[in-house]
Amino acid sequence: MTPILSFKEVWVEYGDKVVLERVSLDIAEGEFVSVIGPSGAGKSTFLRLVLGQEGPSRGEVLLDGTPLTPECSPDRGVVFQRYSVFPHLTAIKNVMFGMECAGSPLFAKLFGAARKSARDEAAAMLEAVGLGHAMDVYPAQMSGGMQQRLAIAQALVKRPRVLLLDEPFGALDPGIRLDMHELVTALWKNHGLTIVMVTHDIHEAFKLGTRVLAFDKRRHDPHAPNRYGATAVYDVKLDRKTKEAGPPPELVGAGITPFPSSRA
Numbered sequence: 001m002t003p004i005l006s007f008k009e010v011w012v013e014y015g016d017k018v019v020l021e022r023v024s025l026d027i028a029e030g031e032f033v034s035v036i037g038p039s040g041a042g043k044s045t046f047l048r049l050v051l052g053q054e055g056p057s058r059g060e061v062l063l064d065g066t067p068l069t070p071e072c073s074p075d076r077g078v079v080f081q082r083y084s085v086f087p088h089l090t091a092i093k094n095v096m097f098g099m100e101c102a103g104s105p106l107f108a109k110l111f112g113a114a115r116k117s118a119r120d121e122a123a124a125m126l127e128a129v130g131l132g133h134a135m136d137v138y139p140a141q142m143s144g145g146m147q148q149r150l151a152i153a154q155a156l157v158k159r160p161r162v163l164l165l166d167e168p169f170g171a172l173d174p175g176i177r178l179d180m181h182e183l184v185t186a187l188w189k190n191h192g193l194t195i196v197m198v199t200h201d202i203h204e205a206f207k208l209g210t211r212v213l214a215f216d217k218r219r220h221d222p223h224a225p226n227r228y229g230a231t232a233v234y235d236v237k238l239d240r241k242t243k244e245a246g247p248p249p250e251l252v253g254a255g256i257t258p259f260p261s262s263r264a
């Protein structure tokens with residue numbers, strides 16, 4: 001079967017700074033890939049490649065076997081750690097905004113039956129993320145967890161096939177994080193999503209993912225730290241047993257530490 005995403009000998013370089021080198025891997029539809037690695041290893045760059053916000057300097061990124069175009073597409077939705085939502089719009093209007101842009105690119109506004117249908121869909125999505133009671137609330141009146149629920153609803157209402165999460169729970173308290181773990185796992189299953197999630201929490205990576213991918217440099221030049229980029233140094237599919245066993249010691253050997261543990 002054609003992988004939903006395919007990285008073929010991908011490099012990302014900024015001038016003579018190599019960030020990612022020779023990344024070659026496939027992601028199958030339905031996988032939940034946790035991406036870990038030290039700060040600066042290129043995890044967010046990897047997500048930007050999938051989003052199409054960034055192009056490889058060498059190699060190719062394919063979506064369904066076709067090279068990715070630089071434009072954003074409804075195939076891919078993204079949630080960042082913060083600031084994914086519009087502060088001047090209520091929850092329901094935040095969720096409707098993307099649908100209005102897609103349905104009416106010029107005016108970003110829908111009318112009549114189309115608007116009613118968008119509103120119904122947005123309301124259902126807010127219910128699904130547990131914000132059914134907060135449709136008319138502004139982000140500033142919401143807790144961090146509620147704002148992330150809203151950001152997830154906003155991303156999912158466009159029915160993406162691939163959901164990209166960039167440290168989505170990094171700013172949340174441990175208890176709220178656990179609630180969010182449940183929510184994301186349920187949405188992943190119910191919506192048949194493919195998820196690529198960057199996290200600094202290695203326990204979260206093993207708990208949520210069906211696969212863990214660690215980026216790090218294989219080679220270091222002490223006189224030229226930018227000479228070599230990171231690549232996937234650890235790539236393991238998880239089953240129930242490996243998930244329960246948690247992060248293996250060789251991750252420590254691969255230089256994938258330290259991670260702050262926030263296992264709650």
Ligand SMILES: Nc1ncnc2c1ncn2[C@@H]1O[C@H](COP(=O)(O)OP(=O)(O)OP(=O)(O)O)[C@@H](O)[C@H]1O
Nearest residue numbers: 014017019037038039040041042043044045046200
């Ligand atoms: N436009 C750019 N120009 C030059 N360097 C860049 C640019 N964008 C990113 N970088 C560099 O690429 C490297 C990887 O950045 P990236 O944000 O992908 O790492 P990360 O693994 O997500 O880090 P963190 O865990 O700290 O968020 C960093 O050294 C960063 O400074």
